[in-house]
Amino acid sequence: MHTPALLQMIERLVAEPSVSSVSPDWDQSNIRVIDLLAEWFSALGFEIEKLPVPNCPGKFNLVASAGSGPDGLVLSGHTDTVPYDEHRWSSDPFKLMQRDNRLYGLGTADMKSFFALVLEAVRDLDLAKLKNPLIILATADEESTMCGAKSLVDANHRLGRHAIIGEPTGLKPVRMHKGISMESIRLIGQSGHSSNPALGRNALDGMYRVMGEVLRWRNELQQQYQNPMFEVAFPTVNLGHIHGGDNPNRICAECELHFDIRPLPGMDIAQLRGELKQRLASLMADSGLKLEYIPLFDGIPAMDTPAASLVVQAVEGMTGYAARAVAFGTEGPYLNQLGMETVILGPGHIDQAHQPNEYLALDQIEPGVKLIQRLIKRFCL
Numbered sequence: 001m002h003t004p005a006l007l008q009m010i011e012r013l014v015a016e017p018s019v020s021s022v023s024p025d026w027d028q029s030n031i032r033v034i035d036l037l038a039e040w041f042s043a044l045g046f047e048i049e050k051l052p053v054p055n056c057p058g059k060f061n062l063v064a065s066a067g068s069g070p071d072g073l074v075l076s077g078h079t080d081t082v083p084y085d086e087h088r089w090s091s092d093p094f095k096l097m098q099r100d101n102r103l104y105g106l107g108t109a110d111m112k113s114f115f116a117l118v119l120e121a122v123r124d125l126d127l128a129k130l131k132n133p134l135i136i137l138a139t140a141d142e143e144s145t146m147c148g149a150k151s152l153v154d155a156n157h158r159l160g161r162h163a164i165i166g167e168p169t170g171l172k173p174v175r176m177h178k179g180i181s182m183e184s185i186r187l188i189g190q191s192g193h194s195s196n197p198a199l200g201r202n203a204l205d206g207m208y209r210v211m212g213e214v215l216r217w218r219n220e221l222q223q224q225y226q227n228p229m230f231e232v233a234f235p236t237v238n239l240g241h242i243h244g245g246d247n248p249n250r251i252c253a254e255c256e257l258h259f260d261i262r263p264l265p266g267m268d269i270a271q272l273r274g275e276l277k278q279r280l281a282s283l284m285a286d287s288g289l290k291l292e293y294i295p296l297f298d299g300i301p302a303m304d305t306p307a308a309s310l311v312v313q314a315v316e317g318m319t320g321y322a323a324r325a326v327a328f329g330t331e332g333p334y335l336n337q338l339g340m341e342t343v344i345l346g347p348g349h350i351d352q353a354h355q356p357n358e359y360l361a362l363d364q365i366e367p368g369v370k371l372i373q374r375l376i377k378r379f380c381l
Contacts, residue, residue: 009116011096014105020080020144029058059140072133072160073379078142088356108360109348114166121372149334162311166346174344175323181299188290191253200251229325265304303332309341
């Protein structure tokens with residue numbers, strides 16, 4: 001069994017739909033992508049583990065490993081893509097198109113092509129010469145719940161010491177990003193005729209007070225926490241959605257606010273939630289309104305791999321770029337929780353991710369393959 005040529009591998013990976021979404025109408029299994037990667041890495045001599053993700057039907061992680069020992073290098077990526085607007089694409093999202101020195105297709109930049117570059121980089125590698133293990137990790141549902149990476153943490157699935165996540169960074173290293181959480185605050189009052197406020201308890205009036213407190217809290221956070229590595233150097237709180245009431249002449253009985261929090265490294269999501277919940281409970285204690293604070297999902301921690309770590313210093317030397325901080329989230333904090341020092345570094349640009357006509361520039365491919373080979377030589381040979 002032979003591993004296909006590089007562009008053919010990208011073509012076949014793109015052709016396998018593997019959308020992950022919190023919407024059941026969009027969500028798909030990633031098993032066909034996992035099966036392709038398992039077949040190709042197995043053909044090159046890697047040992048294969050397909051790991052069903054608990055409580056996520058149809059979702060799988062893949063671990064392909066060669067060599068043994070406590071150290072080694074993990075090359076990691078996610079197998080899923082975001083949903084797509086087919087009518088906004090100039091071509092079929094699942095058919096690889098080459099034009100203008102670019103490869104167009106869903107997942108070309110984010111991030112199926114990375115696996116093809118890894119396969120190309122190890123095609124002629126003599127696995128018997130590995131002094132430290134080389135491990136490829138392919139995860140499920142990074143674009144939605146992160147259940148693939150979280151399941152590895154839950155199982156304490158140890159992999160290696162150094163990790164590269166091949167998200168699209170233009171082959172420039174990233175060692176730090178903010179976290180993200182999304183929250184819901186619901187106030188429940190009592191409806192009544194608007195001609196007499198005493199007939200009800202207005203949840204919309206109460207939400208005005210809540211929003212003021214959230215904004216005061218936001219200002220305090222921004223005074224207390226700052227990190228100049230980020231373009232936006234402070235944590236952000238964005239009030240993103242509000243709804244409540246049903247008619248102008250009825251007292252609003254229920255109102256709900258959704259917002260997100262982008263904490264800096266060193267800020268704990270659970271502590272932030274606890275602090276805000278306590279402040280709001282005190283604020284609304286005499287309001288006659290019921291307050292419900294509901295996280296919309298678990299949240300993604302911030303990532304901060306130390307600048308002095310071996311893998312950061314190695315990639316900075318290889319690329320000629322200092323490792324930076326970015327605004328988007330990754331699976332990096334979960335790999336760090338598993339004892340790895342993690343850098344985000346891959347071909348393509350984040351500006352092309354999650355967009356119609358997503359593409360990978362051809363001039364990213366050869367430097368990407370060579371960089372992966374240098375990393376393997378540095379940490380495994």
